[in-house]
Amino acid sequence: MRLPIRLAIEAPFHEVLPVLTSALLDVGELWQQRVEGRGVVWALEGTQMEPCPTQLSLQPRHEDNGSWLEIEFPDEQQRKEMLVVTMEELIRILHHHGIAVSMLEEEVVASTPTLVVEEAAPPDASQVVILFASSASKSYAALSALLTSLVKWYGLELRSLTEFPGTVDELYAEVAAARVTLGAWESDIGRAALLQARAQGRPRVALAQESSALPEWLTVSVRYTAARESFVRALDKALSEILGAPERTLTARPEAERMRAERRRIYRRVALNSQAPLEQRYHAARVLMESGDGAKAAEVLGAIIVAPGAGTLAEEALAVLGSLGEAARPVLWYLDACTTEPRRALEIARYLARTGDPQTALFRLEWLVHHAEESLRLAALDAMGEVGNSAIPSFIAFAREAGDPRLRLQAAHWLHARRAATEQVIKTTTELAMQVTRPDIAARAVGLLGTMKEEEAHATLLMIAHHSPASEARLAAAEVFHHKGENDTARGVLLRLAQGTDNLAAGAALDRLLHVSEEALEDTEQLMVNATLKSIRLRAAELLSQPQQPELIQQAAARVFLALERPALARPVLARLALSADAIELRRWAAQQLVLLGPDVVEEVRSAFAVTIDPVAGQYLAEGLLSISQLPADKRLAANWLAHHSNLPRAVEVLGDLALSARVSGSDAVQATDD
Numbered sequence: 001m002r003l004p005i006r007l008a009i010e011a012p013f014h015e016v017l018p019v020l021t022s023a024l025l026d027v028g029e030l031w032q033q034r035v036e037g038r039g040v041v042w043a044l045e046g047t048q049m050e051p052c053p054t055q056l057s058l059q060p061r062h063e064d065n066g067s068w069l070e071i072e073f074p075d076e077q078q079r080k081e082m083l084v085v086t087m088e089e090l091i092r093i094l095h096h097h098g099i100a101v102s103m104l105e106e107e108v109v110a111s112t113p114t115l116v117v118e119e120a121a122p123p124d125a126s127q128v129v130i131l132f133a134s135s136a137s138k139s140y141a142a143l144s145a146l147l148t149s150l151v152k153w154y155g156l157e158l159r160s161l162t163e164f165p166g167t168v169d170e171l172y173a174e175v176a177a178a179r180v181t182l183g184a185w186e187s188d189i190g191r192a193a194l195l196q197a198r199a200q201g202r203p204r205v206a207l208a209q210e211s212s213a214l215p216e217w218l219t220v221s222v223r224y225t226a227a228r229e230s231f232v233r234a235l236d237k238a239l240s241e242i243l244g245a246p247e248r249t250l251t252a253r254p255e256a257e258r259m260r261a262e263r264r265r266i267y268r269r270v271a272l273n274s275q276a277p278l279e280q281r282y283h284a285a286r287v288l289m290e291s292g293d294g295a296k297a298a299e300v301l302g303a304i305i306v307a308p309g310a311g312t313l314a315e316e317a318l319a320v321l322g323s324l325g326e327a328a329r330p331v332l333w334y335l336d337a338c339t340t341e342p343r344r345a346l347e348i349a350r351y352l353a354r355t356g357d358p359q360t361a362l363f364r365l366e367w368l369v370h371h372a373e374e375s376l377r378l379a380a381l382d383a384m385g386e387v388g389n390s391a392i393p394s395f396i397a398f399a400r401e402a403g404d405p406r407l408r409l410q411a412a413h414w415l416h417a418r419r420a421a422t423e424q425v426i427k428t429t430t431e432l433a434m435q436v437t438r439p440d441i442a443a444r445a446v447g448l449l450g451t452m453k454e455e456e457a458h459a460t461l462l463m464i465a466h467h468s469p470a471s472e473a474r475l476a477a478a479e480v481f482h483h484k485g486e487n488d489t490a491r492g493v494l495l496r497l498a499q500g501t502d503n504l505a506a507g508a509a510l511d512r513l514l515h516v517s518e519e520a521l522e523d524t525e526q527l528m529v530n531a532t533l534k535s536i537r538l539r540a541a542e543l544l545s546q547p548q549q550p551e552l553i554q555q556a557a558a559r560v561f562l563a564l565e566r567p568a569l570a571r572p573v574l575a576r577l578a579l580s581a582d583a584i585e586l587r588r589w590a591a592q593q594l595v596l597l598g599p600d601v602v603e604e605v606r607s608a609f610a611v612t613i614d615p616v617a618g619q620y621l622a623e624g625l626l627s628i629s630q631l632p633a634d635k636r637l638a639a640n641w642l643a644h645h646s647n648l649p650r651a652v653e654v655l656g657d658l659a660l661s662a663r664v665s666g667s668d669a670v671q672a673t674d675d
Contacts (some may be wrong), residue, residue, distance in 0.1 A: 007069040007091075010100035013039075013060035016067045023093040044531050063521070069101075070329045070640035097292045098264045107511075129239075130174060130194035131160045133184035133207070147182075151238055156180075156188070164189055171196055178206065185212055185221075192217065203242045206237065264291045268271060271300040274571055278304050278313055284318065294327030306338070318344070322351030329355045329409070336364060342376055351385050358387045366394055369407065377407055385414050396421045399428045408432060413448060426457055432475040433464045442473040450480035465493045471505030475512070482516050482563050490516045498527050498536055506536045525553065528560050538564060545573045555589070567597050575604035578621075583613055591617040597626025602629050609641075 009016055017040060024042055032043050039059035057070045094101050156179055165171045167452040171192065175181055181197040184190035185208040197204035198217060206221040208214055211559040214221055220242075222234045264287075270276055271284035284305055288297040299579070303315045310388040318335075320329045332355065336348045346368055353361035361383075368380035381398065384391045394414070399411035399421070412428045415421045425448075432438075432445035438660045446464060449457050463478035474497055480491040494516060497509035513523050521544075528540035537560055544558035554573050559571035574597070579588035591608060594601055605628065609621040629635070642650045 002392060005069065007101050008061070009067040009069055009094065010384065011067060012065050013058065013067045016069075016094070017056060018295070019094060019097050020056075020069075020090065023090050024056075025673065041349060056140050059110065072145055075652065093158045098261045100261050103395070111380060128178055128526060129156050129158050129180045129182060130178040130193075131158060131182040131184070131207075132187070132190045133160065133182075134162050134187035134189055142339055147232075147235075148234060150239070154239060158546060161189060161193075162358040164192070172200070176200060177467065178202065182207060184208075185214060205238050207235075218425065244617065254401075259514070260291065264288065264293055267291070268293065268296060271296065274303070278307055278310055282317060284311060285317075289320070289324065294324050295330075298324050299327040299668075301328075302335060320353075322347070326353055329357055332357075333360065342368060342371055342373075346376070346380055347382060348379075350386065353383070353387045358390050362387060362391060369398060374404065374406070377404060380406060381410055381414075384424070389418070389420075390419050392418070396424050399424055405432055405435065405438045409445055409448070411443055412445075416448060418451065423452060424458075425453065426454070426460060430464065431462050431471065433477075434468050436470045439470050442468065442470040443476040446473050446476035446480060448484070450477075462489070464488070466496070471500075471502045473496060475505060475508055477517070478509070478512065487516055489551070489555075490531055491519070495523060495527075499531055501532055503533060503535055506531070506533055507539060510536060510543075521549075521553070525556065528557065534564055538566065538569070542569070548577065551577060551583065551586055555586060558590075558593070564595065567600075571604065575601070576613060577613065578604070578608040578617070584617075587612070587614060588617045588620065591620040591624075595620060599628045602634075605629075 022071040023548075029394075031188060034041050039057060041057045044053040052275045055072050057066045057068075057072070059070070060066075061068050078548075085244075089544065091101055097571055098557070131147065148158045161174065163175060175193055175196045176633070181193050181202060183194035183204065183206055185194070185206050190207070194206055196508070204220065206214060206218045208221055210224055220238055222231065222238055224231050235338070238649045267284040267287040271279070271281050271288055276284075281300055285297045285300040288300070290293075298321055301317045301324075304310055304317040305321070307314070310317070320495040321331060325604050328351065332348055332352050333627050336352060337343065339345050339348060340568040345364055345592045348367070349361040352358075352477040365387075369377050369384070371380065384394060395411045395414050395437055399408055399415060399463050402408045402411065409432055412425045412432075416425050429449040433442045434447065435442060446461070447462055449464075461477050461480060465474050468474050468477070474493060478493040478497075481487070481493065491513065494509040494513045498506045498513065500506055510524070528537055528544060531537045541557040541560040542647060544553050545561070545600055549557075554577060558570045558573040558577070561567070561573070570593070574590045574594040577586055578594050581587045591612070594608065595605055602625070605621055605624050609618065609625055612618045612621055618641060622641050625634050625638045641649075
């Protein structure tokens with residue numbers, strides 16, 4: 001294959017240099033770079049001290065703003081072949097980036113293909129390629145048209161032999177006359193032809209099915225697959241290496257590359273035209289990006305971002321610029337240095353971190369973290385979190401001394417997620433849990449502390465639960481202990497809160513006690529009697545006055561209601577006990593207390609009186625009915641009950657008063673007289 005000794009590159013030095021540097025990193029060899037004069041030289045590692053080292057030299061061409069690429073290599077064939085492979089790949093990469101390359105000096109050399117070439121074709125060979133394959137090899141027969149076209153590309157003719165010649169000498173002559181021998185390994189004639197070509201040292205290529213096992217001496221082989229294009233491409237490459245000519249499949253590339261270069265040139269002209277509308281320049285920059293000209297696209301996008309009146313287009317351009325990667329970094333540096341708008345500076349810092357410059361991004365973000373606007377501070381801290389471990393020192397500093405408690409807590413969360421600076425995380429969360437100006441932050445700090453498994457964190461939680469001035473933090477600590485299964489600890493914390501003087505905290509603690517403590521009934525009863533706040537005693541009494549509670553507990557609740565002068569709350573409890581309590585003493589007590597509530601409970605007294613069979617309770621209810629009810633029927637009912645239960649004088653007194661009373665109707669007086 002013919003490769004250049006000197007290349008003329010139709011692109012400026014500063015554009016070719018980064019592409020060539022990147023390409024040399026990708027070709028698999030190690031090159032040492034140095035600056036010489038106005039150019040750059042790369043020497044192949046291990047050859048720098050030799051008289052004729054393997055090296056490349058890129059120099060600017062001042063007459064037309066292009067570049068020269070000169071190649072020097074030693075005479076040893078092995079190094080020459082290695083350089084040829086390297087340069088072949090470099091040329092392809094330059095073409096891929098839209099950089100036109102032309103050859104100035106050429107030399108015929110053999111390159112090292114993926115399919116290893118055994119021998120070059122002898123100069124006296126004929127212009128015939130012979131395919132040795134039996135008629136049964138239908139796979140290859142079906143490719144005859146494609147193979148004929150492929151061989152014709154190299155100026156040769158294709159002949160096919162499907163049967164053995166008459167003698168071995170005739171087979172020898174056929175192989176000797178062929179420029180290249182193609183042998184179908186699965187056929188007898190193909191295998192025999194390949195063996196004969198090997199014996200004669202003639203160029204040969206074995207065609208084999210994917211499943212066929214080939215001997216080691218068949219170093220040039222092409223596997224037949226159902227994908228005919230792949231098969232022909234591989235055979236094309238093998239013939240190219242043997243014949244020392246360009247592959248047919250590569251011939252279309254120069255025209256395609258030329259069109260791509262022309263496309264890039266047109267859109268670059270629009271993109272760089274400062275008089276063109278911003279929308280057109282933006283579109284052209286997007287095309288340049290797709291064409292591989294990221295550096296120029298970044299330059300144009302940067303100009304759009306800072307252009308007056310760009311509006312939302314500037315935001316779109318910044319987002320596109322951030323997606324360019326390393327090519328965008330110089331423009332991002334410029335934008336970072338000159339922007340004064342905090343939110344744009346935040347976005348630029350994000351993109352700088354993503355393009356591989358976390359330190360510059362951190363400088364900007366550390367400044368934004370101290371901004372007066374809280375949402376911006378938190379957004380900057382969030383962006384710092386995207387930087388990774390290099391941001392750990394900054395997060396430690398913020399967790400330790402930031403003026404915003406929310407910022408400190410967020411920094412502590414970030415550090416804990418990365419298992420970094422555990423001592424500082426514990427210290428920060430402790431300080432936040434012990435402050436009272438931001439109770440919500442105090443509770444969240446306790447929640448973070450509760451996720452830590454260190455013994456120091458557990459001890460700190462206990463301290464906060466018992467001593468924090470923020471009730472929210474103590475409640476949160478009790479919740480943490482409950483979730484960890486330490487219910488006794490949680491119960492102790494909640495009891496102390498419920499017995500305190502903070503109304504909201506005491507109420508919340510009482511409610512949570514019902515779900516945490518197995519001794520909830522006992523704890524509530526204790527609070528009902530001993531709580532400092534009247535509201536907590538009432539709340540506890542309400543919980544204990546329900547019908548499902550033991551009757552003695554209901555009695556205690558009623559006593560609290562009466563003691564706290566809440567007769568309306570005591571009324572249903574007393575009525576229920578007076579009507580249906582199992583213990584006779586409890587019924588009597590309830591009846592006695594119920595009638596003391598006055599006229600408002602006449603219905604409850606009447607209901608209990610109608611079913612009572614206990615003389616003592618009945619006496620209480622009868623007297624109560626007489627005192628709180630003005631209805632003659634109630635008085636006659638009570639008097640009749642008294643007359644039948646050994647209190648006839650009292651009954652006569654009541655009935656006599658009723659008969660003589662001017663306030664009752666004549667019929668009621670007659671009935672009272674009859675009674």
